[in-house]
Amino acid sequence: MTDIHLGPDRATEAEAAAIDAVVGASLGPAVLTPSERLVVGGTTRRNERRHLLLPALHALQHTAGWISPGGLNHICDTLQVPPAEAYGVATFYDLFRVDDPGHDRDVLHVCVDPACRIAGAADVIAAARAEGRPVQESPCLGQCERPVACFVQGRGRPDHTPADGDPPLVPQAGDPTLRLLRRVGVVDPTSLEAYIGSGGYRALTRAFTLGTEGVIAELEASKLMGRGGAAFPTGTKWRAVANAPGSPKHIVVNADESEPGTFKDRILLENDPFALIEAVTIAGFATGAARGWIYLRGEYPLVAERLTGALAQARAAGFLGERIARSSFNFDIELRRGAGAYICGEETALFNSLEGFRGEPRQKPPFPVTNGLFDRPTVINNPETLANVLGILLDGAATYAAIGTEGSTGTKLFCLSGRVARPGLYEVPFGATLGDLVDLAGGVTGSGRLRAVLLGGAAGSFVGPEGLSVPLTFEGARAAGVSLGSGVVMVFDDSVDMADVVHRIADFFRHESCGQCVPCRVGTTRQHELLAAPDGPPAGLLEEIDRAMKDASICGLGHTAATAVRSALALGLIGGQP
Amino acid sequence: MFGAGGGTCSYQEIHEADVILLWGSNAREAHPIFFHHVMKGLDNGARMYAVDPRRTSSSRFADAWLGLDVGTDIALANAVGRHIIANGWHNPAFIEHSTSGFAQYAAAVEPYTLDEAERITGVPASAIADMAEAYAKADKAQILWTLGITEHHNGVNNVLALCNLALLTGHVGRWGSGLVPLRGQNNVQGGGDMGALPNKLPGFADVVDPEARARFEAVYGRPVPAEPGLHLTLMFEAMARGELRAVYCIGENPADSEADVAHTRKVLGDLDLLIVQDIFLTRTAELADVVFPASVAWAESEGTVTSSERRVQRVRAAVPAPGEARHDIDILADVANAMGADWGRPTAHDLWEELRQLSPLHRGMTWDRLDAEGGLQWPCPSEDHPGSPFLHGWLWEPDLGGRGPSPFSVVHHAGPTEELTAEFPLRLTTGRALDSYNTGVQSDGFASPIRSGDALDVNPADAARLGITDGERVLVSSPRGSVEMAVRLQPDLPAGLTFTTFHFPDEVDLNLITNDTWDPLSGTAEFKAAAIRIDRIN
């Protein structure tokens, strides 16, 4: 609790109304004045509302076009958040600005990360600026299959992406062997009825039959590993949460898909939102959680729209809320939007962001299974991971585990982008090689001569043509010293200016470091500066920086911030001093 | 009620409290570092109820602020007690074993229904009920208070009303539960401990007790007067009657700090002899026949002080005293020697050893231990005793530690002596600001960026009715006099109530208008409740 000191600025009526609507739709203001002689407030009420800070900032930004001092004061007064803290939170995110934009128009965000960069992002930006449109250069917008990616941040109008009307780029759509993508392009994503008609909610019924222990046992037997990049056994995670003392427990969906080159969750959720909701509900049932949260990256307006609609339909049909599907199980899910910060894809940073704090990662241990969201036991899973759960319950763990390899069961989604003939989202059983995937996407375009593949995203590494034989399994990648990451396969032919691409990756990490720990805050900056050294980057010093970031950073961002750069040096994609 | 006077808890205990009643205290500003401990408790999940006529900065940390009318604390406390009894939330075993007079108390509070309390105090009945339930049902609960309770014509009764609640529920004498008066100055507690009370000798020995006197006489080598002396307010009455003709005033500035200060200045001026011993030429010193310049006690002298948690700690000289200023002890000894006594030149350490000899509470506190252990909490009866974090554990012992049960007190509501009238329709209450202290003699010395001066806080509705605006200078009058000061609109102040600090007497001579009615049991004046009128200055 704190004594809130507000400056003289006051919110406009529109700003106050937008903020009040967000807070009013949830818990209401932190301080109540039932009479002139009674004021109800205090630490508990304030703490219970802190998680509304991010939604309130979104409402203000959307209405005012910036985080105005008066609007911020209104938020702080309503939620009893100290203004300095709220300002610190607002300035953490790319989608919020704290200076007056001086106009009242929408802002066009244009991606400048590798896939869009080599597709002419600079030209798109120049053209938009020539038209006088407000433009903001953006890190990866998660539309790498359809560059140049754009996102329109609305001012008083809904956010949207110009490409939202296009059909999903899932070249395998309709293939009956697909497991995760089987509804994409086939089943109406806006209809619960259609979802049920295509087998939806049978997995939940099956879960009720199996019981909590049965569900977890199936997951363990399936050997499902997390698809967000860390490849942790999902069954182990669920069991740990089920066994952890403390309540309420939480299920969090990490849909803050921000790894450059990644767009799988966007396509999955735009086209099969009910599947995620069903899987989260099963996770809640299996672990004894009361509440689910979907943390969706802020630049996915169509996903937000589809999920909002799907949640409402599910709630109306009794699949969320009290006594779900006439069981004794109560569970509900809330959707929250991120606001432009790659680091919030790190699970503990995501918790802080959701709780209304700066999205700074926490030191682990303790781990989320015991001390997660609101410091309570928490399952945090990637949407793709959860999508696998449905098939496991429906077909049984044995059937599932028979797909793929011994160490990597099931199928995997891969995001093909860059210089390939048919960019898009692909689902293949574990075991396919990198070359198989490039072939599936129609082979290398541009010069037709492969220079390198960025595997796993900006946090992954470059592999040269000799890497095409690497089997895309967890164990295969590990043996080759690379990582599947979030399933990014970004292809570069030999006409691409790789130095520019690598320099941009370094810039990306400098921009996205949260700034909390010294190795990452300064290390990413020095790495970026040194790549521009006139005599070429000093490889020895870059290696020293890499080692410090890997060893001493708090989180995975710092641990991997130099991986791509160093692989590029090793492959000779950029020159360098020894 | 319990014997020796002191806060029953250590600050640390509030970290673990479940419920805190902050009653007539703005500790956030007046006791900021104690409030750090309160906030630890709140962060650990404690619920806090703030009972105060003003929604103070402390109240903003509370789960509920109960804005009672000035001077209605007893009505509120009695209603809390009645509601606890009516719902059976009191602690019968504790009451039976450790207290006396419960039946009389229960009968006395019977008229204080929730509705009656709402009528008297203005606080919604539901909030009173809620606070009663929270306090009674808590495992660990504390009541904290300051001058909002004591600076009334019935301040002692106010305290007793709060103590009754602790007896009713057993929230005293246990780790985490207790009654905590916060002291306004760094040695209010120590002054009392050392016998600077009209009826006590050091260590709270009673002057009327011949056995106690004999112990002191044996050490002092001369008789100790058997009659209690006068407290400050009685002294001023005696001065006014011409019975008290000479005063030796040490480290006090009554010519600024007393209520109805015009009267105070007159009687001080009429004395045959006024000696003032102070670090500055205060307004009181300006009236003196003799002034002894003294050194700053905490930075230029050696000695001890005792805090609100009964912790005796050393003060030490860090810098030399300027000019002719001297240590209080040296001045006093020289005055005594000049009058024919043979005190020699005792050091602070010498005096401490004498105290240890006389006060069992302090006997175990050697000078070396005070240095080495960073302070000790009394009672500390022997050198192997660790000191006492909380008091009155005997209430929970099977034989009550050989004492008698602790009595309930029957106290009744009696509002401020000065009722609001058509001529003086507004209530004035006073308090401290964070960056200032009392009459500002010390705190004026540094350039605080957050200092705003003494202004009269007024509810905007009252201001509108009177046609006055924020910042306007007005004439504020009570039956005793008038002062000119600026108005500051304060929406959080209930209508009918006004408030000001009293830190800048050279600019706003506030005590020209405060109420000097005093509590016969404590001698404390009713600073917290005057009736005033606001007039525009054309």
Add this chain to the structure above:
Amino acid sequence: MSETPVTITVDGQPVQVPAGSTVLDACTAAGVDTPTICYAPNLTPVNVCRVCVVELEGSRTLVPSCSRRAEAGMAVQTDSERVRHSRKMVLEFLGSAVELDQAPQLDPWMARYGADPGRYGPAPATMDEPLRVQDDLYIRDYDRCVLCYKCVEACGDDAQHTFAIAVAGRGFGARIRTEFDTALPESACVYCGNCVAVCPTNALQFKTEFDLRQAANWRPEEHSVTRTVCSYCGVGCNLELHVQDERIVKVTSPSDHEVTNGHLCIKGRFGWAYVHGGADSDQT
């Protein structure tokens, strides 16, 4: 409360520490000097500077000793090549970005680990912040700020609960800020000075020290420090009076004192000026 003590191995040497101790406590108990910057005994560890990292057997990465709880059977190395390298790089990174000439406690560690902040090219990015002198009580010189978060913790829920300052911005652009960089006197600041007391690099300085430094007359090696009790209320806060030339030049509180935990209010921290005749008197 008296749980079983924990034994861990520090550089091959078994060390027993009380339950609840940190790895740093164990290193200290083993007589190992561990560099720290963001750690303070009276603040919750934020483990952001990473200069105290040690190599923990079985851990993929180094772990911050200041916040990691000691668990039975742990084995840590405090002087391995990996540890020395990361400590060197942290010190070097800070030295290349921040003005550290008033943080002499870092010098021996810089020397021990061979940190060379000069090897990052001719013009590495630095804090590049203007000096903020906005009142008579303390100054903010963020060119010296290492973003250790201590001031934020002291202003926030580790002590004062005023939250006048927070970390704003992100990455290398992160800075300590009031909302919209509002000047301190207009902010929530209540001038307790607890932020100044915990600052490890003099980015926050009492105005008395700042003025004496400007006059080339700050001589900390000559200071006497006397412990006494504040006179401004009955709480009993311990003060440490730092005296130069028979004048108080700085007031702190011992961080291990259970009344203050090292924290004070505006009166205790700054209210001493009257001892020397008030704010307007000659400072020298």
